[in-house]
Amino acid sequence: MIVITLTKVPPSLRGDLTKWYQEVQTGVYVGNVSARIRDLLWERIVRNLSTGEATMVYNAQNEVGYQIKTTRKAYAVVDFDGIPLMMRVNQSSEPVKHGFSNAAKFHRAKMMAHKSIKKHPQKMTTQIASIDLETTGLDVTKDDIISIGAVKRLSNGENDHFYRLVRINHEVPKKITTLTGISSEMLESEGTDLESALNDLSIFIEDATVVGYNLKFDELFLSESFKKVNQPGLSNSMQDLMPKVKKINQFLDNYRLETVLQAYEIKNPTPHHALADAQATLNLAFKLMENGDLKI
DSSP, X not given: OEEEEEXXXXXXXXXXXXXXXXXXXXXXXXXXXXXXXXXXXXHHHHHTOTTOEEEEEEEOSSSSSEEEEEOOTTEEEEEETTEEEEXXXXXXXSOOOTTOSHXXXXXXXXXXXXXXXXXXXXXXXXXXXXXXXXXXXXXXXXXXXXXXXXXXXXXXXXXXXXXXXXXXXXXXXXXXXXHHOOXXXXXXXXXXXXXXXXXXXXXXXXXXXXXXXXXXXXXXXHHHHHHHTTOXXXXXXXXXXXXXXXXXXXXXXXXXXXXXXHHTTOOOSSTTOHHHHHHHHHHHHHHHHHTTSOOO
């Protein structure tokens, strides 16, 4: 049996622990994993505590049958004749002069820089447009684009929207219709041909920097589709948000767009709809820019 208590830790760390332990009360986790996994998880906890604290109690072959590890600064684990005890560390009665060490100076500079970014978001010097596609499958050599959504932020702060349904020469698979709500009948009655859709998209985007989530997927389909209609592909600068989110948030359960949007408190009422996903992706890009995690 292993018991871990956490206080004032990042939410991502709490979520990560629930993969191996059960949270029986806020900040209290109970589980039973191997010693190797236990030690690896403890290293992970210590590495990602930020300003929080953690204590772990686990089975051990000693007088009391358990051992203690803690990061609490006011306590130290001591061995008293084979019995682990939590000893309060004597605190200095003199006031601590903060900022005298290089580490403290670096931390203060980092915090001030972060505050500065938050207070003064990046100014828009480049137009930004987001793109999302719905396709009949994942194979770029066999499957087709059935809808294109794009959203562009204008200089006045408003958004301009682009959406096209694209006709194809075969039936839309039932699972794709279930996922996206797009049927063969819709494409036939409301869709346009691929060449017109791509030409309209190029005109809409102009020279904007293009952002997307898992953008490489969309780039491959767009590149292949432009070749099919003998049009030059997009030459815009591209920014894929997925690798940036993975670097920033290492403890998300997964990196599907729905999960990431929830983590950043961005609403998307109609997922798997190209225009709605493009709008949510643009909102994610601006959220990352506000946080200082994305520069365009």
